[in-house]
Amino acid sequence: MPDSDRILAHYRIAAPAAEIAARARAIAVEQSVEMPLEAIADSRVLSDIVGRVEAIEDRGDAFRVTVSLSAETVDGDAGQLMNVLFGNSSLHDDVTLENADLPGPLAARFGGPRVDMATRKARAGATGRPMSCAALKPQGLSVAALAQLAGRLALGGVDVIKDDHGLADQAFSPFAERVAACAAAVRTANAETGGSTLYAPSVTGDLDRMRAQLRLAADEGLSAALIAPMISGLPAFRALAIEFPHMALIAHPAMGGAQRIAAPLLIGKLFRLFGASAVIFPTFGGRFGYSAQTCAEIAAAARSSWPGVSPALPAPAGGVTLERLDEIVEFFGRDAMILIGGALLAAPDVTACARQFATRLNAFAERP
């Protein structure tokens, strides 16, 4: 039984049985001291800092190796946690990071999202049903065109309108102008319908620029934003989650699939740990290849009970259509946010289609 104050990293390694014990030891060293043990004289380093192989399980086509690592080496830094879990071992292309378990105090120190989407969900009147989410795109449209589209979607009564993650601070729709115009369009629509559609702009660039963008968004009265943590960098994502405790951060998976890190760990568990209130991921049956099982595991990781760490709302996306809505809701349950992007925008009447989407989801609240 490993010490409960150590990090447990679980790797999948496609190595021959004859080599697995040595490979496991090598990974334990690589992910901790990264040097020959015989060259280490310090006894505390040898006893505490060096990684330990805790278990090796034969999974048939590969081995699952569990290594325990010192939590001291992480010290509450998101980048350092990634480094300790998979820094150098990422350079071995037969190694996948399957899962990780953190000691309670370390998890609590990261603390997860500052905004629990359950509150936002209740405030949006979305009790007993999933939230609806639409996307503003394509990039390249003018500010006026995007704002018009935002207004149309909001008139349809979707709960959340998020910028496409491709919308940055480009010359054709600069962040400040775009966000002011879209926020105003959504406010106007809300006033007309009595609704409470949230607008979540896409925040990009380095920490300084993202911070300035979130301040602008807060000044516009917005309370949610979209960030792609693997693009922005996880340390920046975490810094913003702490600095803007009233802003629900919706994590976009861009660049996240390029990782040899299991999606339920990266998207469901780590994005949540570092501060995501909701996590977008490509649903099964859409235009990406994630299986139903992977999707179920992502949703479970995002919602699971975790002392000191609020849950994140799973947000399946990437090819959801109105035709598939019942199937998707049945699969992910009501504690979710369903994202329909392109399929809404392709409708001849965007507002009518958005209204149909919202109405269909509202109906779930009436069902037993």
Next chain:
Amino acid sequence: MPDSDRILAHYRIAAPAAEIAARARAIAVEQSVEMPLEAIADSRVLSDIVGRVEAIEDRGDAFRVTVSLSAETVDGDAGQLMNVLFGNSSLHDDVTLENADLPGPLAARFGGPRVDMATRKARAGATGRPMSCAALKPQGLSVAALAQLAGRLALGGVDVIKDDHGLADQAFSPFAERVAACAAAVRTANAETGGSTLYAPSVTGDLDRMRAQLRLAADEGLSAALIAPMISGLPAFRALAIEFPHMALIAHPAMGGAQRIAAPLLIGKLFRLFGASAVIFPTFGGRFGYSAQTCAEIAAAARSSWPGVSPALPAPAGGVTLERLDEIVEFFGRDAMILIGGALLAAPDVTACARQFATRLNAFAERP
């Protein structure tokens, strides 16, 4: 012939021949507007912003698909460049980003490293030979122990001593104390030997913390630092390269191998583009699995002529020993930095071993 003002992204796609044309079109859409084209009314978006399939080549076991993308959508943002190149397509596990070509003005806008290591190399008297680099580790050692080790390595006359990338701002060796002590130890050793060993501390955390750490390093008179761009986030890496134009940033590949992005592109080309003066990568024949060809391609990408973008010094590492030194130098040439980490530290007399390393490399300057 694609417009020379567009970004060219080259993907390797393992799809059947009957599907490749449709897959290529889908990727061109996914990486640009990410929505059905029939839902786009704006003619400028259709003509300029939507990605174009420029070429499909059958490579036998897979296809190479070249897509051109608008440079306007990137706007000089490192994260946005990654997003445009491989954001959503990273979520398809049969797609690899093989290479990318940038329009001249966009490349020049990123501008590569602010410090050309050739200058540092000349100043270190390393003309006509590779630079030598040693590593301070393991993490977990006290500040005093690390400083003592730094002094011993510097007495041996290596050109650069870098912190292990595991050294962060941990309680057992806080950044400020560690860097002051190690810098002092190296200064003392330089005064004794008349040498000019550089000390490059490991800089970690979010942009605010890294910036504060680099300021401390600069105050200590240091002119080089180690950063892992895939841990820190590429936007933060680029921001620091611009903000500290006299600090040579040495890029560490941690987490970089987890990407389904070809190593010569990520490590050799993109790390360089975003500001790395030197790029560390695992050499062939060491404890990582990179082939000799991959290593040659990384070195070529780092050193190739690129208008407006200074070169980066290739730094092979990960299992180099004194025994392999001639082979490594012969392979990578003299325009490189050779990193020996653990093998130096495991020697009974670290200074003697470091001196042997430095002397062996010095000898290359005498050869024709």
